[in-house]
Amino acid sequence: MKLKKITIASGKGGTGKTTIAVNLAMSIDNAMLIDCDVEGPNSHIFFKEPMIKLKDVSIPAPVFDLDICTLCEKCADFCQYNAISILGEKLLFFEELCHGCGGCKIICPVNAITEKDHHIGIIEKGGNKKLAIYHGLLNIGEPFGVPIIRELKGFADDSKTTIFDSPPGTACPAVEAIRDSDYCILVTEPTPFGLHDLTLSVDVVREIGTPFGVVINRDGIGDDRVEKYCKEQNIPLLAKIPNDINIARLYSKGIPIVEGMPEYKTMFAGIYKSIMELI
């Protein structure tokens, strides 16, 4: 099986997704990095080079011609997000509820709906000759970042191994970041919170059907319940990253672990190797 796309995800925020994504990408040959956390990307902090805007991202938003509209309510019934309400003689459109699927325009029997672009964010590129990084920025106040993640995924270069840094959680944005990947690494902490949110992620990744394994970060804090859980569930434990004060020191200065402590390169490259052997 091919191993071209690896997504780093976790149910819990702050477990070290970005740390692992950046250091893994820096430890394997011919890689690139796509940060899918469009609500708060921070992989670029580990690069000295500035991020440069590549393009705008928009979704189609409906525009209603009320002279043509017969208030038949077909569009309002169709909209799963209730962005359209017909109330008596009035049509209300709630732009912030619209996911831009375009279904209302298709379903309108009298062609009263056209579409305009609704700007939701941008995509930027940065990094260097050795490692390119792409990320997206969702406009403040916009509720729905999935269209940006979808476009970001399109920048994955088939001749390279792409590491995707997923947004935290188990909702639509994380699902979009994991979908289409060849492998998913779930990052967790060996704590009760870490374990709880790991089990949620495991349910989601199993549903998607992506092969996956676990990396325990800050090993040494908490207890051994995460390890026991992985064993019981037959989930491969790919690596344990120690709770090392030197890692925290480097992190606070925006220095990747493998740059400040090259001895860790073997461990990160080892994660990739283990996955290759597993799939």
Add this chain to the structure above:
Amino acid sequence: MKIAITAKGDNLEAEVDPIFGRCQYFIIVDSETMEFEALINDSASAMGGAGPQAVQFISKHGAEAIITGNLGPNASQAVNAAGIKAFTGAGGTSVREALEQQKNGKLQESNSATVGSHAGMR
């Protein structure tokens, strides 16, 4: 006047549900005759936009006013568009008592939202 009251049960003795869009029931009462019908609120599990959807629903059932605890921004916009009067601040009483409160002018008539978005998510 036909009034829709958000409720946790299906009769006039049920407790008022202070949440609007995701309340459990709407009790639609004719305030003159006290005849009522209880409707299960399907919007309670909507993926989004529960407020406006609930307004469409009660508007179709002829409601001219609502009594509830709080109204979010989208629901408030929808009741205004539908020409429905909104009385807020109810809660902790039965539906029957809330109707009394409204009759005696003890509930606030609100033309704008009383809480922020998603206040009723639970």
